[in-house]
Amino acid sequence: xxxxxxxxxxxxTRFAPKRSDVNYGEMAYEAIxxxxxxxxLALPEDIDSAIxxxxxxxxxxxxSDIGITDVIGGHLRAEEKMAMDGSTAVFYGAVxxxxxxxxxxxxxxxxxxxxxxxxxxxxxxxxxxxxRMLGFDFTSAAALQxxxxxYKYGITREDAAxxxxxxxxxxxxxxxxxxxxxxxxxxxxxxPAVAPPLHKLDIAPDADGAVALILASEERARKITDKPVWIxxxxxxxxxxYLGDRDLADTFALExxxxxAYAMAGIKNPRRSVDLAEVGDEFSYQELLWLEGLGxxxxxxxxxxxxxxxxxxxxxxxxNPSGGLLSGVPANVAGLNRVAEAALQLRGxxxxxxxxxxxxxxxxxxxxxxxxHQCVVVLGN
Amino acid sequence: MENKTEYKPFEVDQHLTAHGNYWAGKAGSRFFTxxxxxxxxxxxxxxACNKVFWPPRSVCTFxxxxxxxxxxxxxxxxxxxxxxxxxxxxxxxRTAPFIYAVxxxxxxxxGMAHFLDEVEIGKVHIGMRVQPVxxxxxxxxxxxxxxxxxx
Numbered sequence: 350x351x352x353x354x355x356x357x358x359x360x361x362t363r364f365a366p367k368r369s370d371v372n373y374g375e376m377a378y379e380a381i382x383x384x385x386x387x388x389x390l391a392l393p394e395d396i397d398s399a400i401x402x403x404x405x406x407x408x409x410x411x412x413s414d415i416g417i418t419d420v421i422g423g424h425l426r427a428e429e430k431m432a433m434d435g436s437t438a439v440f441y442g443a444v445x446x447x448x449x450x451x452x453x454x455x456x457x458x459x460x461x462x463x464x465x466x467x468x469x470x471x472x473x474x475x476x477x478x479x480x481r482m483l484g485f486d487f488t489s490a491a492a493l494q495x496x497x498x499x500y501k502y503g504i505t506r507e508d509a510a511x512x513x514x515x516x517x518x519x520x521x522x523x524x525x526x527x528x529x530x531x532x533x534x535x536x537x538x539x540x541p542a543v544a545p546p547l548h549k550l551d552i553a554p555d556a557d558g559a560v561a562l563i564l565a566s567e568e569r570a571r572k573i574t575d576k577p578v579w580i581x582x583x584x585x586x587x588x589x590x591y592l593g594d595r596d597l598a599d600t601f602a603l604e605x606x607x608x609x610a611y612a613m614a615g616i617k618n619p620r621r622s623v624d625l626a627e628v629g630d631e632f633s634y635q636e637l638l639w640l641e642g643l644g645x646x647x648x649x650x651x652x653x654x655x656x657x658x659x660x661x662x663x664x665x666x667x668x669n670p671s672g673g674l675l676s677g678v679p680a681n682v683a684g685l686n687r688v689a690e691a692a693l694q695l696r697g698x699x700x701x702x703x704x705x706x707x708x709x710x711x712x713x714x715x716x717x718x719x720x721x722h723q724c725v726v727v728l729g730n
Numbered sequence: 731m732e733n734k735t736e737y738k739p740f741e742v743d744q745h746l747t748a749h750g751n752y753w754a755g756k757a758g759s760r761f762f763t764x765x766x767x768x769x770x771x772x773x774x775x776x777x778a779c780n781k782v783f784w785p786p787r788s789v790c791t792f793x794x795x796x797x798x799x800x801x802x803x804x805x806x807x808x809x810x811x812x813x814x815x816x817x818x819x820x821x822x823x824r825t826a827p828f829i830y831a832v833x834x835x836x837x838x839x840x841g842m843a844h845f846l847d848e849v850e851i852g853k854v855h856i857g858m859r860v861q862p863v864x865x866x867x868x869x870x871x872x873x874x875x876x877x878x879x880x881x
Contacts (some may be wrong), residue, residue, distance in 0.1 A: 409746065469819060478754050480843060492815075492830075493830060493843070533879070544815050546852075722798070
């Protein structure tokens with residue numbers, strides 16, 4: 350049985366507002382075939398299990414393995430489906446290898462947000478008895494969280510806008526990004542109001558795309574690559590469902606998930622140990638909120654921390670050098686893209702967005718509205 | 731990776747409709763009956779944790795103890811957060827723009843997310859005191875509260 354699990358390969362499609370040239374299985378295969386080519390591994394002989402990550406309602410069919418089994422090497426073999434954020438697929442993949450059941454697992458997340466309406470899809474995530482018929486979706490729920498966070502911790506719209514400016518500028522260096530550019534804080538503030546305090550540029554846009562990643566036991570990893578990226582720690586945690594059950598400004602689930610991941614990684618002081626972070630900025634303010642929940646700055650300090658330039662590429666703690674979700678990464682794929690980007694950084698393969706001298710990276714993903722479920726992955730090379 | 735296609739991309743149109751009936755359960759059945767028939771709002775108290783929950787539930791979130799009692803909460807409450815939704819979707823029972831708020835009902839330890847109306851968005855603030863407006867024709871669902879309005 351292995352004691353360590355490594356990421357041995359990563360491939361991503363370009364993220365785009367609409368991929369009309371392929372169906373989602375063909376889109377997924379672009380990432381899968383690339384990661385097999387990069388690692389020199391072949392289906393079916395070299396991979397003993399697969400995890401696909403997507404969501405029935407996004408795909409518009411149940412279950413979404415319908416179009417995935419053949420492209421992921423699942424035919425008459427072990428394949429599981431994960432209807433949560435892709436970061437949690439990494440958690441399950443690592444657990445499967447640590448158990449000794451598998452030695453090499455292919456993980457792939459895909460979503461084509463262009464195929465349906467995000468608000469209608471996400472409304473189904475609200476409980477059917479008390480909340481759903483009020484018409485909530487992830488954006489209106491996030492607006493309630495943003496307001497509460499700004500009120501309780503003194504965060505301003507300008508603080509959140511600086512995240513957008515930074516991430517969309519970072520995305521110019523990322524060939525996979527769906528959107529990027531030079532924006533100002535004023536551009537973000539004056540973009541159309543969607544659900545104040547959230548305006549159009551505060552919200553990650555719809556995108557189509559897929560990410561594939563291969564995990565291996567230590568023994569297999571050493572044979573596959575000379576640049577394994579080790580999963581040093583990993584933790585997950587759920588919070589309550591109902592919008593009114595938690596103070597939306599607080600991050601208890603993330604603190605617990607991060608605590609578990611840091612403890613497993615032997616990290617006592619994440620501010621000293623962590624070199625870069627890829628976090629789930631589905632909405633601008635969330636990058637600030639999650640940085641605080643990850644313990645990478647004090648509560649209420651993430652706005653000033655960002656304004657100081659600390660989170661820029663070249664700053665003290667680069668955050669989302671890839672451009673993050675604000676540059677356009679599909680739902681479900683989001684967290685797997687965070688892990689993939691962190692792994693590329695540690696392998697020194699992040700191209701123009703490369704952070705120098707990074708040895709420890711944190712990737713964070715979340716599932717459900719307002720970050721109900723949290724997953725934190727600590728990676729090292 | 732995206733190749734220029736040698737074919738005209740073809741789209742298959744699909745529309746799914748599913749009608750669902752959800753049993754509201756032990757606590758929910760009492761909540762909706764009380765709301766519809768008496769215009770009274772109920773929550774679930776956990777004596778061990780000294781908490782009162784809305785929505786009412788049969789198991790405490792914190793100690794996992796079974797909750798059998800119910801107590802009246804509200805009807806007045808306090809705004810904890812709010813937003814103005816500017817877009818319309820078929821899932822919404824109102825046409826935008828409208829205001830959502832999380833409202834902590836008096837006597838409850840958790841909030842109720844619902845509509846806020848009869849107020850301009852610029853006048854809404856966290857800490858604002860509000861009261862429910864009940865529907866005249868109540869059907870036993872959450873829209874038996876039409877919305878909350880300022881005191």
